Amino acid sequence: MLEIKGLSKTFFAGTVNEVRALSAVDLQIEEGSFTAIIGTNGSGKSTLLNAIAGSFLPDQGRISVANEDITSWSEFRRAVLIGRVFQNPFAGTAADMSIAENIVMAMRRGLKRPLTTALNRKVKEEMAERVRTLKMGLEDRLDNPMGTLSGGQRQALTLLMATWLKPKLLLLDEHTAALDPKSAAKVAELTRQIIADDNLTAMMVTHSMQQAVELPDRVVMMHKGNIVEDYRHEQKKRLRIPDLLETFDRIQKRELFDETVADLLKKQYI
Amino acid sequence: MELKTEKQGNALIIHANGRLDASWSDYFADCFEGYIRQGEHILIIDAAGISFLSSAGIRSLVKIHKELSKLKGKFTIVNANDFVVNTLRMTGFGIWLSDGSLPSLKQVAKSGPANPALPENCFLLHSKGAVSGEYFIGWKPFDGKDPKQYGVEFNHTSFALGIGSPAQQSDQDELVHGDFLVVCGHFVYQRPEVKSRPDFILCMDHLKPKAEVVQYLGVDTELSHLFRFNPKEDGSGWLLSQLAVKALEITGSSTIVFVILAESDGLVGVSMIKSLTQVTDKNKPEGLALRDWLSYSTERIFTHEQALVIGFASRGESTTHQTLMVPSSSFPGLWIHAHATVFPYQPLQNGQINLNEQVEKFLNGPPPKALLHLIDDSRPSSGLGESAFIRGALWFTPIKSMEEKI
Ligand SMILES: Nc1ncnc2c1ncn2[C@@H]1O[C@H](COP(=O)(O)OP(=O)(O)OP(=O)(O)O)[C@@H](O)[C@H]1O
Numbered sequence A: 001m002l003e004i005k006g007l008s009k010t011f012f013a014g015t016v017n018e019v020r021a022l023s024a025v026d027l028q029i030e031e032g033s034f035t036a037i038i039g040t041n042g043s044g045k046s047t048l049l050n051a052i053a054g055s056f057l058p059d060q061g062r063i064s065v066a067n068e069d070i071t072s073w074s075e076f077r078r079a080v081l082i083g084r085v086f087q088n089p090f091a092g093t094a095a096d097m098s099i100a101e102n103i104v105m106a107m108r109r110g111l112k113r114p115l116t117t118a119l120n121r122k123v124k125e126e127m128a129e130r131v132r133t134l135k136m137g138l139e140d141r142l143d144n145p146m147g148t149l150s151g152g153q154r155q156a157l158t159l160l161m162a163t164w165l166k167p168k169l170l171l172l173d174e175h176t177a178a179l180d181p182k183s184a185a186k187v188a189e190l191t192r193q194i195i196a197d198d199n200l201t202a203m204m205v206t207h208s209m210q211q212a213v214e215l216p217d218r219v220v221m222m223h224k225g226n227i228v229e230d231y232r233h234e235q236k237k238r239l240r241i242p243d244l245l246e247t248f249d250r251i252q253k254r255e256l257f258d259e260t261v262a263d264l265l266k267k268q269y270i
Numbered sequence B: 001m002e003l004k005t006e007k008q009g010n011a012l013i014i015h016a017n018g019r020l021d022a023s024w025s026d027y028f029a030d031c032f033e034g035y036i037r038q039g040e041h042i043l044i045i046d047a048a049g050i051s052f053l054s055s056a057g058i059r060s061l062v063k064i065h066k067e068l069s070k071l072k073g074k075f076t077i078v079n080a081n082d083f084v085v086n087t088l089r090m091t092g093f094g095i096w097l098s099d100g101s102l103p104s105l106k107q108v109a110k111s112g113p114a115n116p117a118l119p120e121n122c123f124l125l126h127s128k129g130a131v132s133g134e135y136f137i138g139w140k141p142f143d144g145k146d147p148k149q150y151g152v153e154f155n156h157t158s159f160a161l162g163i164g165s166p167a168q169q170s171d172q173d174e175l176v177h178g179d180f181l182v183v184c185g186h187f188v189y190q191r192p193e194v195k196s197r198p199d200f201i202l203c204m205d206h207l208k209p210k211a212e213v214v215q216y217l218g219v220d221t222e223l224s225h226l227f228r229f230n231p232k233e234d235g236s237g238w239l240l241s242q243l244a245v246k247a248l249e250i251t252g253s254s255t256i257v258f259v260i261l262a263e264s265d266g267l268v269g270v271s272m273i274k275s276l277t278q279v280t281d282k283n284k285p286e287g288l289a290l291r292d293w294l295s296y297s298t299e300r301i302f303t304h305e306q307a308l309v310i311g312f313a314s315r316g317e318s319t320t321h322q323t324l325m326v327p328s329s330s331f332p333g334l335w336i337h338a339h340a341t342v343f344p345y346q347p348l349q350n351g352q353i354n355l356n357e358q359v360e361k362f363l364n365g366p367p368p369k370a371l372l373h374l375i376d377d378s379r380p381s382s383g384l385g386e387s388a389f390i391r392g393a394l395w396f397t398p399i400k401s402m403e404e405k406i
């Protein structure tokens, strides 16, 4: 479904602040699979998602979706294929517009010359129908401004909107991180449900080990712009939180293995 | 619930005050687990201040009772009020009650030392004297030469460490040399792989572990001494080298083999993640490339877990077997090579315990967590120091000579 080959991105290249955010990343995502991306801060998770969504062009590498090379497509053009939800519940929706109006925008996403989707009764009923599946009572508040909703409610709606047109690929970047634990659990469950019901292909960046272990069917770990672990199939099935912590620990140990350690071990590992 | 303790003879008196009910029973049991961990296995509960005892409280007492029986310890309840006495009697736990107030505590005669020359807490297990050991150097890391291997079979009196591979495997599996240790013939080995866990082969009458070794220090003996240690007066644990020196001093020998089974105060060690015997001239690890072959703890690890260590220590003039040992940074003239494996913590019975029984108990329990080649990290400023041990048992035997296998 999604195929990434040799994807590289360096920020501030050639300066003292140079950061190699993606370092020749190869990744293939199968149709209908749900992949979590985990890794320490600054490991390149968001950069990977941004590169897929087309927020910037990569320095090197190719990205294709459904056998179509989209590397040079604009972000706008990719929006037809890709739905996104960010960490900030206030991103991606307009606070002063009503829920219904926000949903209409989602329905027109990626269209060059948007057809005016009239907010007639039939459209509104269809909307209410789908909003009802959130089980938050929001179907009765479609005319309320988005800004009056709680973070959890907004994030649930944003998720629904991002998947309204059944995108080829759903990208979630820590979309539950800014929520209180109860709302986060609710949105996580909703995520699982929508992805399963619509059989979506999804990638989810998360810092929650629990989500990484419970929700997806594949877990990819990034470190310093590289994919360092890829748990899938049977390996993913037996993956538990302590395994992930141990892997983080191992990566950190490797970091702390410096020249002085190398010298010490050459003398002592006899 | 408030608990105050007082040491009397070989017993610990715990003055308990408050309600022993559902909200306090876990706390109560945890505190007792702490006393047991500190080596207090004879406990007297002064229940004068216990106003209420519920089923949850009884459950915590049962838990403590079970834990203590495994260690041949016990507890007694004294000064209980009528309500507590009746509750215990009716639930069938009247046996825990003592009739008197505080029982008079006999100062139990210290078992051992059979030999007055031995220090306190040291037991002479047999007096067959020093034995000869063996060593084999078929390979040294980083010299780029092809390994030579040597087949060994272990029995109940085998104590060894080194680098090798279990020999009992199907023909399709190639030998992969990794760090191993052998205690009472039980072979513990960690295949050098990134996510590797130690594996082991129990030594049984009909199944003797076999290994192909490329590097080996070993001895065939029954260990002659046992030293039980507790934290020093200032509360600090024992360094690996301090325990080795203790054993060298007690035996007066210049070389010993020793086994430590103890609560760890932090281990410092390295494990192979890719077998260094596969190094050729082409892929020789230079500098940081060593990261791909060895994993270093970079902090003191497995604190408060149970460590099983086997080591060889030597002091004095340099001898050839010392090419398999590393000089200690804390004791000039002391050389050590030690390997450790780690189990989830379980308290040890006090006094004279049997090494083989203990090792079998641990190997039959939850699996070992790691196998480490212990390091003396004396790097200036960032060094982690040596592995250390809080409380446990040290077995050892003097070695009169180490002979090279060729
Ligand atoms: N637009 C940008 N301009 C400059 N540097 C950037 C930009 N985006 C990311 N970086 C840098 O690239 C590296 C990877 O960042 P990225 O946001 O992908 O990490 P992340 O894995 O998502 O981390 P986090 O868990 O903190 O969100 C970081 O060092 C970051 O500072």
Ligand SMILES: [Mg+2]
Pocket (backbone or CB within 6 Å): A045, A046, A047, A205
């Ligand atoms: Mg990010």
